[in-house]
Amino acid sequence: MQAAMHVAQRHCSAELERYGQCVASNPTDWQHSCHNLKVQLAQCTSTHPAIRRIRLACSPEFSAFEACLEKHPGDVLHCQDFIQAFVSCAERVDVTSGTVLQGQS
Numbered sequence: 001m002q003a004a005m006h007v008a009q010r011h012c013s014a015e016l017e018r019y020g021q022c023v024a025s026n027p028t029d030w031q032h033s034c035h036n037l038k039v040q041l042a043q044c045t046s047t048h049p050a051i052r053r054i055r056l057a058c059s060p061e062f063s064a065f066e067a068c069l070e071k072h073p074g075d076v077l078h079c080q081d082f083i084q085a086f087v088s089c090a091e092r093v094d095v096t097s098g099t100v101l102q103g104q105s
Contacts, residue, residue: 012044028074050095057100058089 009016019041022034045051055062065086068079092101 011048012041015041015044031069031073053095053097054090054093057093058086061086061089 015037019034019037022037023030026033046055061082065079065082068082069076072078089100093099094101
């Protein structure tokens with residue numbers, strides 16, 4: 001996950017910053033208000049192989065997190081377990097091969 005975050009910050013810092021500011025500024029309707037910025041960030045990050053491998057390998061965890069956010073749009077903390085599951089998965093992804101390593105966190 002550290003590698004993916006580094007890649008996102010390095011190659012998509014402007015998109016990441018705009019999206020983060022939008023989410024912080026719109027705590028109750030950020031999903032609607034920030035949708036276009038989310039798409040821009042996703043487009044930027046999806047071009048990097050390491051991030052694509054993490055998104056593919058941890059797709060179930062990320063989908064569960066997004067579903068939680070949709071159910072609880074004003075309460076990101078309610079979805080903390082889901083984001084933790086995604087982060088845990090992402091930290092175990094070998095970004096060179098895209099495989100999830102077992103027994104590591």
